[in-house]
Amino acid sequence: MEHAKSYNTKQKEYILSYLKKHKDVYLTADEILYGLNKKEEVVSRATLYRYLDCLVEQSIVKKILFQNETKASYQYIESTCKKYILKCTSCGKIVNTDCSDLENVCRHLQENHNFLIDEANITLYGECQDCQKKEDNHHEED
Amino acid sequence: MEHAKSYNTKQKEYILSYLKKHKDVYLTADEILYGLNKKEEVVSRATLYRYLDCLVEQSIVKKILFQNETKASYQYIESTCKKYILKCTSCGKIVNTDCSDLENVCRHLQENHNFLIDEANITLYGECQDCQKKEDNHHEED
DNA sequence: TTGCGTGCAAAGGTTTTGCATGGCA
């Protein structure tokens, strides 16, 4: 099924190129605008949000709302390869990971609760190694 | 370590009692205010947000920002029992569940990425049985 | 030429904050 008629514009090209070039990180709308402005590829905020919505709907871009953050982050979806996100609640570091165990979890949940997990949206929060070490140091200091 | 000095007030009691009584569901600020108003236990919005922040910081209440929602939800944490949240992306239904497989995942991630998962914050999105059936019906209609 | 896309500015919705007042200990 074709989507509604749509035109190619330089604004859309700027946005999509930028997302493709930074597919290893999650970017907020502000970060995308800032990045584009630095390259003098100026796009209005309204256009950015409108096009992001469109990309998300077409599953070209993934939208994430991390816990305790008020603004959404976006990432270009490179392939159908399933990734799971680890986000450190202390320093904010993000790790993309594959994990076969999570496939088992999804299967388990599907069998026991008849829930079909949308694996693209799985995000786990925790503490990375560096922050665990810092925690230990703080405890020693107390 | 004691927190800063703090007074007991009826507003705080109203809020915490309400959350305790509804510990099986996630409530938005609006829903809490509405529920309290019905009981004529009126609390201002500012007070609610301030106290919720405080409860979250003390790990008495869990704050969640579900994907594609703009407002946060809150839930009283009953015990240290680990729960995982399944949220249906179609109808919004929420299922709390235990899943031993997830324990394995957390162990796996800890070993492979030195990431210590905060299991209380794990949320999985997917489609519940009812909505899967509806999807099937729609496909047949097409 | 047609009508979708853009930019601007304003609106919308949730959460936070400043300040004067109220109430707990």
Added chain:
DNA sequence: TGCCATGCAAAACCTTTGCACGCAA
């Protein structure tokens, strides 16, 4: 009595929307 908590209103913040104009096909 001292000082934290409250309520009100305004501000802050991210995102969406209305509208006129511009530009792709």
